[in-house]
Amino acid sequence: MSTLRIRGGRVIDPTNAVNAVRDVGVRDGRIVDLHPQDKVDREIDASGCVVMAGGVDLHSHIGGGKVNLARMLLPEDHRLNRDPIPLPTNPLELASCGHCAPGTLATGYRYAEMGYTAAFEPAMLHANARHAHMEMGDVPILDHGAYVMLGSDELMLQMLSRNEDFQHIRDYVAWTIHAAKALGVKVVNPGGISAFKFNQRKLDVDEEHVHWHVTPRRIVHTLAKALHELGVPHPLHIHGSNLGVAGNIESTLATIDALEGLPAHLTHIQFHAYGTEGPKKFSSAAQRLAEVVNANPNVSLDVGQIMFGQTITASGDTMRQHANADLATPRKWIGADIECDAGCGVVPFRYREQSFVNALQWAIGLEIFLLVKDPWRVVLTTDHPNGGPFTSYPHLIRLLMDKSFRDEQFAKLHPDVAAQSLLPSITRELSLDEIAIMTRSGPARLLGLKDRGHLGSGAAADIAVYREDGNRETMFTAPDHVFKDGVEVASAGRILATPTGGTHFVEPAYDRGIEKRLARYSDESLAVHYRHAMIGHDELCRCSNGGRLLPAACFATGAN
Amino acid sequence: MATDSARPWTCPFCPLLCDGFALARDGGRYALQGSDCPRAAAALARFDDAAAAQARPQVDGKPVDLDAALAAAAALLAASRQPLIAGLGTDVDGARALYPLACATGAITDAAGGEAFLHGLRALQDRGAFTTTLAEVRNRADLIVCFGGTPREAQPEIWRRVGIGETLVAQREIVFVGAPTDPALDGLPGVTQGSIALAGDLFDTVSLLAARVAQRRIAVPPELDALAGRLRDARYAVLVWEAARLPAHGTLIVEALNQIVGDLNRHTRAALLPFGAGAGPATANQVYAWMSGLPLRSRPGPLGLEHEPLLYDAQALLAAGDVDALLWVASFGDETPRPERALPTVVLGGPGVVAPAQGVFIPVTTPGIGAPGHLFRTDGVVMLPLEPVREDGLPGVAQVARALAERIHASRRQAAA
Numbered sequence: 001m002s003t004l005r006i007r008g009g010r011v012i013d014p015t016n017a018v019n020a021v022r023d024v025g026v027r028d029g030r031i032v033d034l035h036p037q038d039k040v041d042r043e044i045d046a047s048g049c050v051v052m053a054g055g056v057d058l059h060s061h062i063g064g065g066k067v068n069l070a071r072m073l074l075p076e077d078h079r080l081n082r083d084p085i086p087l088p089t090n091p092l093e094l095a096s097c098g099h100c101a102p103g104t105l106a107t108g109y110r111y112a113e114m115g116y117t118a119a120f121e122p123a124m125l126h127a128n129a130r131h132a133h134m135e136m137g138d139v140p141i142l143d144h145g146a147y148v149m150l151g152s153d154e155l156m157l158q159m160l161s162r163n164e165d166f167q168h169i170r171d172y173v174a175w176t177i178h179a180a181k182a183l184g185v186k187v188v189n190p191g192g193i194s195a196f197k198f199n200q201r202k203l204d205v206d207e208e209h210v211h212w213h214v215t216p217r218r219i220v221h222t223l224a225k226a227l228h229e230l231g232v233p234h235p236l237h238i239h240g241s242n243l244g245v246a247g248n249i250e251s252t253l254a255t256i257d258a259l260e261g262l263p264a265h266l267t268h269i270q271f272h273a274y275g276t277e278g279p280k281k282f283s284s285a286a287q288r289l290a291e292v293v294n295a296n297p298n299v300s301l302d303v304g305q306i307m308f309g310q311t312i313t314a315s316g317d318t319m320r321q322h323a324n325a326d327l328a329t330p331r332k333w334i335g336a337d338i339e340c341d342a343g344c345g346v347v348p349f350r351y352r353e354q355s356f357v358n359a360l361q362w363a364i365g366l367e368i369f370l371l372v373k374d375p376w377r378v379v380l381t382t383d384h385p386n387g388g389p390f391t392s393y394p395h396l397i398r399l400l401m402d403k404s405f406r407d408e409q410f411a412k413l414h415p416d417v418a419a420q421s422l423l424p425s426i427t428r429e430l431s432l433d434e435i436a437i438m439t440r441s442g443p444a445r446l447l448g449l450k451d452r453g454h455l456g457s458g459a460a461a462d463i464a465v466y467r468e469d470g471n472r473e474t475m476f477t478a479p480d481h482v483f484k485d486g487v488e489v490a491s492a493g494r495i496l497a498t499p500t501g502g503t504h505f506v507e508p509a510y511d512r513g514i515e516k517r518l519a520r521y522s523d524e525s526l527a528v529h530y531r532h533a534m535i536g537h538d539e540l541c542r543c544s545n546g547g548r549l550l551p552a553a554c555f556a557t558g559a560n
Numbered sequence: 561m562a563t564d565s566a567r568p569w570t571c572p573f574c575p576l577l578c579d580g581f582a583l584a585r586d587g588g589r590y591a592l593q594g595s596d597c598p599r600a601a602a603a604l605a606r607f608d609d610a611a612a613a614q615a616r617p618q619v620d621g622k623p624v625d626l627d628a629a630l631a632a633a634a635a636l637l638a639a640s641r642q643p644l645i646a647g648l649g650t651d652v653d654g655a656r657a658l659y660p661l662a663c664a665t666g667a668i669t670d671a672a673g674g675e676a677f678l679h680g681l682r683a684l685q686d687r688g689a690f691t692t693t694l695a696e697v698r699n700r701a702d703l704i705v706c707f708g709g710t711p712r713e714a715q716p717e718i719w720r721r722v723g724i725g726e727t728l729v730a731q732r733e734i735v736f737v738g739a740p741t742d743p744a745l746d747g748l749p750g751v752t753q754g755s756i757a758l759a760g761d762l763f764d765t766v767s768l769l770a771a772r773v774a775q776r777r778i779a780v781p782p783e784l785d786a787l788a789g790r791l792r793d794a795r796y797a798v799l800v801w802e803a804a805r806l807p808a809h810g811t812l813i814v815e816a817l818n819q820i821v822g823d824l825n826r827h828t829r830a831a832l833l834p835f836g837a838g839a840g841p842a843t844a845n846q847v848y849a850w851m852s853g854l855p856l857r858s859r860p861g862p863l864g865l866e867h868e869p870l871l872y873d874a875q876a877l878l879a880a881g882d883v884d885a886l887l888w889v890a891s892f893g894d895e896t897p898r899p900e901r902a903l904p905t906v907v908l909g910g911p912g913v914v915a916p917a918q919g920v921f922i923p924v925t926t927p928g929i930g931a932p933g934h935l936f937r938t939d940g941v942v943m944l945p946l947e948p949v950r951e952d953g954l955p956g957v958a959q960v961a962r963a964l965a966e967r968i969h970a971s972r973r974q975a976a977a
Binding site for chain 2 (some may be wrong): 067068073075078084096101104125126127130135138196197199322332334338340475524526527539
């Protein structure tokens with residue numbers, strides 16, 4: 001039994017409505033109420049510090065096929081100009097490098113140093129699920145999980161086109177979550193990845209897939225309804241139609257409309273909030289989006305803020321990545337059609353302050369953060385690495401908390417952006433409470449992780465202790481202490497321990513009658529034997545490097 | 561020994577990882593059922609339960625116990641100024657443990673058929689790629705073009721695995737460039753095949769084809785011109801290349817094929833289906849890339865984490881004497897010949913692998929026979945679990961690599977104290 005007291009810090013714990021100077025107690029990896037007189041094994045003086053739960057990144061491409069392709073495509077991301085990246089001086093770290101496409105080991109180290117203790121891979125293909133779990137298992141320290149992709153798989157489209165019973169589709173969704181050991185479901189360019197395989201180049205929300213004659217509207221609604229009825233805590237994770245296309249605000253709003261009030265999470269929404277106004281026919285639609293989001297409490301979002309500099313975009317959206325491939329910097333890219341399941345596109349990209357489009361994208365992201373009123377429904381992300389690497393979070397936090405700093409950065413942008421952006425007129429500066437909501441409490445709640453993202457009694461002792469600093473970038477870069485399940489894993493930017501993280505997943509109930517149908521389909525159309533479709537608990541444990549299995553409870557629903 | 565009824569099995573001996581056949585065990589020997597794949601048969605012929613029970617570690621040709629072999633191997637690697645880890649006949653678990661060992665020793669790691677492996681990697685690093693997977697080929701490909709030969713030679717079950725002759729795609733055409741047609745395709749319903757001679761060598765041929773696919777005005781043999789037209793007319797063309805068939809500088813061929821696919825994808829659909837240099841090295845490459853950020857032909861060296869795709873070529877390093885110790889990993893058996901060099905050598909070998917006269921031999925179990933495991937299929941997307949069919953009591957590559965790294969760290973700590 002080990003005990004710890006973090007004494008005298010300002011505890012910011014929005015889940016429990018706490019913002020006060022108080023102690024935080026830990027016993028055996030869990031938060032406990034300690035009596036001030038209780039003896040503890042270790043006491044940390046946190047006066048002058050802000051104490052928060054460990055950060056939770058609900059949308060970060062940390063592992064799986066396309067991430068590894070990104071690493072292989074960009075060896076230049078893994079050196080310093082002509083020199084190799086120096087080996088770590090810390091004997092606890094194995095050599096691992098990369099800026100926008102870091103190795104899994106570096107990913108774990110760098111997240112933990114920033115005070116994050118969990119990250120979720122948002123685009124796991126069922127066909128690639130074992131690989132994704134392997135990579136996540138090799139991300140040290142962090143807990144992890146993934147959302148399995150559905151909605152461009154040929155079977156779902158076939159079922160919809162044949163108007164099969166909704167219950168069968170719901171069972172198929174639940175089976176897929178089980179099979180891939182996922183925490184949720186993501187739909188990417190609904191139907192569009194498949195449509196591209198049939199040589200279709202564009203798919204609007206109410207346009208039909210050229211082969212299956214199904215619309216994205218139907219796919220989105222069906223999946224959202226299935227997850228809702230299955231009681232999966234994280235609602236449908238939506239990467240909408242027309243990513244990056246000027247005027248895509250219309251398809252984004254149509255997608256929200258397609259939900260008909262069902263809960264859903266709109267991801268990297270910055271890439272989906274573009275109008276067609278102004279001299280360059282490319283404008284911010286952040287305000288229109290924010291109004292609709294403010295009026296639709298069923299919708300949450302993460303931003304996918306872009307950050308200037310070199311990055312690489314890795315997406316399942318083959319249709320849109322192919323369309324963007326000519327913009328690749330450097331000029332190379334990877335695409336793939338995958339197993340009648342989905343696809344992937346990996347395009348390196350450099351966001352430039354002097355590009356009108358990039359500068360406006362930057363401003364649009366910040367506008368969304370600041371115009372959506374309810375911080376519980378906005379998650380801080382850069383869609384790592386698509387908008388920028390996760391290591392830029394401290395900089396992003398400063399932009400959100402510090403109006404004068406924001407103005408300074410804005411002044412460096414392409415001059416035409418000033419006329420097109422609301423940003424200079426927005427005076428809102430996010431508070432520490434709001435940042436805590438957007439970086440841990442909110443995402444943990446959106447994922448249904450009851451014992452994460454907060455510091456209430458019984459919660460996992462994932463804790464970050466940040467030294468107060470007026471410069472919020474400095475403050476959030478390297479917290480004084482980071483604890484994972486009560487073990488100190490990082491201190492002031494140095495890794496102290498590298499435990500293996502756990503895997504979060506859900507196991508919704510379903511009628512196993514569906515399996516006969518799936519086995520037949522697998523035999524007739526796929527290229528992996530059906531007995532290998534499902535990852536069992538033992539295999540998941542092997543894949544994830546022996547980390548703990550953390551099944552999340554589903555909501556009770558009337559449907560089962 | 562008992563005769564087992566045949567059980568479902570996943571074959572680890574070629575990059576197709578066929579999982580639809582069964583394995584029968586009779587008298588300690590193994591036979592595939594449902595397929596007469598010669599590659600699987602040849603690999604399985606090496607496995608013999610009685611022989612496995614006799615396998616002993618050796619040091620300089622003399623049998624020793626595992627502990628002594630580990631001690632000798634650790635001492636050999638620790639004494640090396642520049643070790644090389646090669647062969648890489650192993651699975652995910654093995655590669656996961658070899659990388660920390662490379663970190664502990666500063667070793668360079670390269671694949672067995674390093675040069676063939678490089679064709680794909682260099683092309684990927686320079687231009688990228690657009691690839692497809694087996695199920696996509698099965699469901700979509702109406703034109704399959706194979707360069708240099710039929711992929712059936714090295715991957716005997718390929719045509720069945722991608723559904724050639726099934727009704728999913730009513731009509732398919734299969735074209736062999738620079739190679740004769742494949743008799744295995746004769747008479748399959750809905751399948752036509754043809755053969756096109758090289759126009760010059762394979763470099764010339766692929767370049768000319770790329771030029772015509774891009775509709776550049778250039779004189780090419782009529783049959784090549786016709787192929788360019790059929791590629792443009794196909795709904796989903798698949799270009800098949802095999803690393804082992806490409807000549808030196810084969811990267812240029814891969815780049816040209818990728819260019820063809822890129823041009824086609826502007827109007828219709830097309831993709832590459834590559835066959836790399838074996839499931840083990842391909843898997844190790846993936847694992848190294850995700851753990852470290854860099855693929856094979858890398859080392860955690862004194863200056864940092866270095867990736868040198870040309871310099872860190874196992875064959876060249878051995879030939880030039882630029883490495884002074886070799887850790888050769890061949891847990892699937894002796895399919896890849898070990899380079900014969902007189903240098904301190906540690907061999908982690910499956911059945912049929914010969915112990916070095918000088919150095920350490922540690923018999924290891926084979927994923928998919930004596931131990932569970934995971935390998936990547938040829939498309940680099942699908943990773944399949946391997947099911948063991950016997951208990952052989954042998955350690956796995958991962959177990960040995962971890963033990964070696966621990967011993968090396970411990971000896972350093974001792975030396976420092």
